[in-house]
Amino acid sequence: MARIKTSKELRALRKKIQADRPEDRLAIAVCAGTGCKAFGSFELLHAFEKALAKHKLSKKCELRATGCHGFCERGPLVLLFPSGMLYQRVQLADVEEIVEETLKHDRIVDRLLYTDPQTGDAYVKEDDIPFYKHQNRLVLKQNGQIDPTSIEDYLNLGGYEGLDRALHLGPDKALDEVLKAELRGRGGAGFPAGRKWSICKAAEADQRYVVCNADEGDPGAFMDRSILEGNPHAVIEGMLIGAYVIGASEGYIYARQEYPLAIERLSLALEQARERGLLGKNILGSGFDFDIHINRGGGAFVCGEESALIASLEGRRGVPRRRPPYPAVEGLWGKPTNINNVETWANVPLILSRGAKWFRSIGTEGSKGTKIFSLVGKAHNTGLVEVPMGMSLKEI
Numbered sequence: 001m002a003r004i005k006t007s008k009e010l011r012a013l014r015k016k017i018q019a020d021r022p023e024d025r026l027a028i029a030v031c032a033g034t035g036c037k038a039f040g041s042f043e044l045l046h047a048f049e050k051a052l053a054k055h056k057l058s059k060k061c062e063l064r065a066t067g068c069h070g071f072c073e074r075g076p077l078v079l080l081f082p083s084g085m086l087y088q089r090v091q092l093a094d095v096e097e098i099v100e101e102t103l104k105h106d107r108i109v110d111r112l113l114y115t116d117p118q119t120g121d122a123y124v125k126e127d128d129i130p131f132y133k134h135q136n137r138l139v140l141k142q143n144g145q146i147d148p149t150s151i152e153d154y155l156n157l158g159g160y161e162g163l164d165r166a167l168h169l170g171p172d173k174a175l176d177e178v179l180k181a182e183l184r185g186r187g188g189a190g191f192p193a194g195r196k197w198s199i200c201k202a203a204e205a206d207q208r209y210v211v212c213n214a215d216e217g218d219p220g221a222f223m224d225r226s227i228l229e230g231n232p233h234a235v236i237e238g239m240l241i242g243a244y245v246i247g248a249s250e251g252y253i254y255a256r257q258e259y260p261l262a263i264e265r266l267s268l269a270l271e272q273a274r275e276r277g278l279l280g281k282n283i284l285g286s287g288f289d290f291d292i293h294i295n296r297g298g299g300a301f302v303c304g305e306e307s308a309l310i311a312s313l314e315g316r317r318g319v320p321r322r323r324p325p326y327p328a329v330e331g332l333w334g335k336p337t338n339i340n341n342v343e344t345w346a347n348v349p350l351i352l353s354r355g356a357k358w359f360r361s362i363g364t365e366g367s368k369g370t371k372i373f374s375l376v377g378k379a380h381n382t383g384l385v386e387v388p389m390g391m392s393l394k395e396i
Helices: 007-020 034-038 041-054 092-105 151-156 161-169 171-181 193-202 223-230 232-246 260-275 306-313 342-354 356-360
Strands: 026-031 061-066 078-081 085-087 209-214 250-256 291-297 337-341 370-375 383-388
Touching: 007 151, 007 161, 026 034, 026 041, 034 041, 034 223, 041 061, 041 092, 078 092, 085 092, 151 232, 151 260, 161 171, 161 232, 161 342, 171 193, 171 232, 171 342, 171 356, 193 232, 193 337, 209 223, 209 232, 209 306, 209 342, 223 232, 223 260, 223 342, 223 370, 232 250, 232 260, 232 337, 232 342, 250 260, 250 306, 260 291, 291 306, 306 337, 337 342, 342 356
Parallel strands: 026 061, 209 250, 209 337, 250 291
Antiparallel strands: 026 078, 078 085, 370 383
16 A cells, blocks of 8 residues: 555545545445344355356446444345445345346345334335434444445545544644534543543643543443444544644554454554554654554453553553542553543544534534444344434434
């Protein structure tokens, strides 16, 4: 991969990728998140590859292994572009029929459509299915669209545009954008992210750190895992912006050892970002230096608490400590440390690229934006949903 040396080169590359990948191109997106993987989606990918070759469609139709589409109880899921048609509970025996009927002859395989168990209505397009229709997928939208192992796919949909704008604005104005957006931490406490960044930025120190808390220990929770599996570059870009704002040159992602697929895709994304010059020295010619390391947690639930997480990062027992001082003032190795969770970091590029005013238009007066939830247990339509703050999950 050629190294991107300036913001101008980044924009030129993005335009070239977008020109080479028109929106109306034919593509098959097979969910390859952990849930659908357990249902055999990787075998489906191989079957589609063979079927496309057999019907001489390999050059006409792109095949993508994507992250979690959210509708987990209906996996494996297969989404067709540009039509937006969704087939659910797809089996190996269905692959040949999908290629023959839908791709070659533009006919719908009715039995693979989602049918509402209460109304009996069948839905052709993903966006029309009630499960998706009531959501506002900002962070999760790209999960069903991009190959998480391809930085080009991320760039094609505007990736690293938020970083580009942050570098153009400068640290203070970029921080002001996050403050105006009123983004609250998505880890549970809801502390304003911009305020935390301000405290860390103002602390006197010769070194600062940013940390991504990916130690998702709550039973049944898989929001952070699905973001890391499906769109790791969004988290990397968010951390880059945060590090630039507070003046950090080093970052850590503390991920659960039980998330092997997320760690695999995240590791690859970090390598790609380094090769492209989006991590390392003098990023985009700005003089900003920053890199990210992955730390694998041993699965201790308590390490989801930020001071215990810091202790574990330092190689000590993951035990919470009394606060103050808070990590933003005295954190990793005694230095100011900004910690946000996966979902929080993934929102940051959207705020910088689309603006604080846009973000504030979603949600409630006191809580802006969207929130991702894992729907498990005794619930209809179990899976992963993203809804505006203030919306009742009963509508899903």
